Amino acid sequence: GAVVSQHPSRVICKSGTSVKIECRSLDFQATTMFWYRQFPKKSLMLMATSNEGSKATYEQGVEKDKFLINHASLTLSTLTVTSAHPEDSSFYICRSGEFNEKLFFGSGTQLSVL
């Protein structure tokens, strides 16, 4: 079945550095990828929607310059957290936007900013 591979699974970085998270569709073409953020004991909050070959659509309150999204190919979407600060520490998850019964998620990335 369709699988979304997300890397890295965990990253610890110093404040001020940038972190890139990748989501790859392994056996299908993902024209759309959704990016979520999840705080402990909270639900998944949609941050942005990336579309292959065009600009991402950001949800209200999400800083475009802080969370850079690139969807340059049909199999790869990336989220870059720029100049990360401790308040950016969170669990980030991607999801394939292709309609199918299961709506596949990546395995998530735990970001810890010191």
Place this chain on the structure above:
Amino acid sequence: EDQVTQSPEALRLQEGESSSLNCSYTVSGLRGLFWYRQDPGKGPEFLFTLYSAGEEKEKERLKATLTKKESFLHITAPKPEDSATYLCAVQTLTQGGSEKLVFGKGMKLTVNP
């Protein structure tokens, strides 16, 4: 406004003690209701998709049902390995015709041996 509410927020069961998790929703135009299991530090793992009222699906000790207002996830004779957070999500369409997925806050299940 589209809303998905899960209850209870947390549940502790003894091994073998059956129970049900509730997911109530108010959305304009249901495309599908999804149940996921999420372990700490992991992405959601798909369990079920339900599309219309009256539909039921089963997998091992889990059974999901759907009405026009809510869905239940029944857990029969749970085992400790069933301990996880269970997420409910409802898929609808926005006014612009794009897909929208609304999540509940999740329900943390702990099954004690």
